[in-house]
Amino acid sequence: MNKKEIKIFSPATVANVSCGYDVLGFCLDTIGDEMVIRTTERKGIFITKIEGYDLPLDATKNVAGVSALAMIADAKPDFGFEIEIYKNIKPGSGIGSSSASASGSVFAINELLGRPYTKTQVTGFAMKGEALASGSEHADNLAPGIFGGFTLVKSISPLEVLQLPTPKDIYATIIHPQIEIKTSDARAILPKTFPLKDAITQWANLGSFVHALHTSDYELLKRSLMDVIVEPHRSQLIPHFAEVKLAALEHGALGASISGAGPAIFALSKGIENAENVEKAMREVYSKTAIAFETYVSKINTEGIREL
Numbered sequence: 001m002n003k004k005e006i007k008i009f010s011p012a013t014v015a016n017v018s019c020g021y022d023v024l025g026f027c028l029d030t031i032g033d034e035m036v037i038r039t040t041e042r043k044g045i046f047i048t049k050i051e052g053y054d055l056p057l058d059a060t061k062n063v064a065g066v067s068a069l070a071m072i073a074d075a076k077p078d079f080g081f082e083i084e085i086y087k088n089i090k091p092g093s094g095i096g097s098s099s100a101s102a103s104g105s106v107f108a109i110n111e112l113l114g115r116p117y118t119k120t121q122v123t124g125f126a127m128k129g130e131a132l133a134s135g136s137e138h139a140d141n142l143a144p145g146i147f148g149g150f151t152l153v154k155s156i157s158p159l160e161v162l163q164l165p166t167p168k169d170i171y172a173t174i175i176h177p178q179i180e181i182k183t184s185d186a187r188a189i190l191p192k193t194f195p196l197k198d199a200i201t202q203w204a205n206l207g208s209f210v211h212a213l214h215t216s217d218y219e220l221l222k223r224s225l226m227d228v229i230v231e232p233h234r235s236q237l238i239p240h241f242a243e244v245k246l247a248a249l250e251h252g253a254l255g256a257s258i259s260g261a262g263p264a265i266f267a268l269s270k271g272i273e274n275a276e277n278v279e280k281a282m283r284e285v286y287s288k289t290a291i292a293f294e295t296y297v298s299k300i301n302t303e304g305i306r307e308l
């Protein structure tokens with residue numbers, strides 16, 4: 001007998017990770033949404049409650065509903081689902097707010113259906129929801145949320161996700177200035193073509209970053225966390241980005257860049273002490289401004305979305 005209700009934690013995620021625009025991501029542990037999903041006799045998807053932020057209850061306008069509708073169109077259950085969303089991740093944050101909802105609903109429905117779908121298939125349904133928010137399909141936030149740890153999306157069609165190892169002593173620091181940047185807008189400002197020399201630099205860094213994860217080579221990781229493609233364009237949308245990045249690097253971070261489409265900025269550090277020093281240094285930069293902000297230090301969440 002399958003369960004009729006499930007409560008989950010759907011974590012925030014960091015996409016791009018400097019050198020891996022649209023393909024690399026990792027999963028956070030200290031911030032995420034909660035969701036309750038239960039079966040109902042009436043067929044369909046019904047978002048019955050959203051707390052935290054003002055988002056549409058209409059399932060066709062909410063990313064959680066869109067991905068869930070895609071899954072039930074395929075599974076064709078003879079019952080429906082109610083979804084409650086308790087949002088902690090501000091929409092337009094750059095730490096995968098839309099992704100947490102789009103993946104949380106389908107993760108939970110898959111559990112309630114007795115797990116007929118693989119993690120890759122669940123990610124495929126979640127992409128339908130994520131596309132509503134960002135204007136195009138990408139899975140670099142969804143994959144780390146669903147698989148946990150660091151992930152690389154090798155291809156979106158057909159969808160292929162690689163799970164990468166997590167070096168044991170690596171921590172993330174996030175600063176989230178409370179301004180909103182819509183992912184769709186941050187995608188629209190990017191040039192359509194890039195100089196070949198920049199592409200060469202970027203794929204060399206991406207390859208060496210993946211190698212560094214496999215070998216726990218922190219020195220190489222530090223030299224690979226660079227972005228010559230996206231960061232130069234998007235950093236203009238984030239007040240004090242250069243100062244925050246410099247402060248993080250001067251206080252022990254291995255690297256720092258824009259988290260997803262921003263405005264959040266992430267740093268990776270070896271050891272929690274360095275990650276906390278980086279947090280303090282990032283806070284000092286924004287404390288001198290009128291912009292409200294939140295910061296988080298997190299281990300890498302290797303489990304991903306979990307049942308509560």
Ligand SMILES: Nc1ncnc2c1ncn2[C@@H]1O[C@H](COP(=O)(O)OP(=O)(O)O)[C@@H](O)[C@H]1O
Binds near residue numbers: 055056064102134
């Ligand atoms: N359940 C949801 N959670 C978050 N955002 C949602 C949700 N449903 C629809 N949206 C819309 O998606 C956009 C936020 O997504 P996005 O710009 O990708 O930000 P983020 O980087 O935080 O994921 C907003 O326009 C928001 O209204």
Ligand SMILES: N[C@@H](CCOP(=O)(O)O)C(=O)O
Binds near residue numbers: 016097187
């Ligand atoms: N690869 C995407 C990631 C967007 O992440 P989000 O957390 O800002 O939704 C992009 O950079 O556009």
